[in-house]
Amino acid sequence: MNHPLRCRCGTLKGYVSHPERVNRGVCYCRDCQAYAHFLGKPADILDEMGGTDVVATLAKYLTFTHGFESLACMSLTKNGLLRWYASCCNTPIGNTPRDFKVSFVGLVHTCLEDPTRNLESSFGPVRMRVNTKTAKGRPKSMPISTITSVLRFLASVIRARLDGSYKLTPFFAPDRGTPVAQPKMLTSSERDRVMNAI
Ligand SMILES: [Zn+2]
Numbered sequence: 001m002n003h004p005l006r007c008r009c010g011t012l013k014g015y016v017s018h019p020e021r022v023n024r025g026v027c028y029c030r031d032c033q034a035y036a037h038f039l040g041k042p043a044d045i046l047d048e049m050g051g052t053d054v055v056a057t058l059a060k061y062l063t064f065t066h067g068f069e070s071l072a073c074m075s076l077t078k079n080g081l082l083r084w085y086a087s088c089c090n091t092p093i094g095n096t097p098r099d100f101k102v103s104f105v106g107l108v109h110t111c112l113e114d115p116t117r118n119l120e121s122s123f124g125p126v127r128m129r130v131n132t133k134t135a136k137g138r139p140k141s142m143p144i145s146t147i148t149s150v151l152r153f154l155a156s157v158i159r160a161r162l163d164g165s166y167k168l169t170p171f172f173a174p175d176r177g178t179p180v181a182q183p184k185m186l187t188s189s190e191r192d193r194v195m196n197a198i
């Protein structure tokens with residue numbers, strides 16, 4: 001069953017297909033924390049240790065149905081991840097590599113909240129915690145068994161590259177791989193402001 005995706009104000013909507021094929025994790029890196037401050041509502045995005053709950057899936061499993069023109073993009077650094085969000089209400093949507101041949105998107109939990117089901121029932125439990133050194137505290141370590149699911153997910157990213165299905169993505173033009181929205185680059189003072197807000 002598809003899982004709905006929606007920005008806070010409801011302008012940008014869509015769904016995630018094959019929710020059972022995702023890999024869910026929490027990232028505690030400084031950039032994810034700074035991004036939450038950039039969007040202006042860090043308490044809605046970050047957990048008490050500064051972690052962002054992310055559902056990694058292949059870009060081809062994501063479909064937008066409404067409000068596509070609200071989709072905007074920024075990056076904290078010249079070579080950093082492209083961070084996609086809904087410009088209508090600053091809801092984070094997902095993070096992608098700059099190279100569209102690496103076809104994953106880390107969907108931020110905020111756009112996946114749904115009154116009828118929780119993340120766990122659609123996407124399963126958190127299977128990895130990354131960049132825990134920059135967490136505000138000591139996140140629980142994950143059992144080693146979860147490595148299997150991480151490897152299975154990485155294999156699906158490689159498969160999408162080999163079979164050409166990486167071209168099925170809402171984030172990039174399929175022929176040239178250019179982002180569908182011009183990534184906003186922060187000025188150095190904007191960047192200092194969000195990095196210092198952590
Ligand atoms: Zn919105």
Ligand SMILES: [Zn+2]
Pocket residue numbers: 027028029030031032033131
């Ligand atoms: Zn991160």
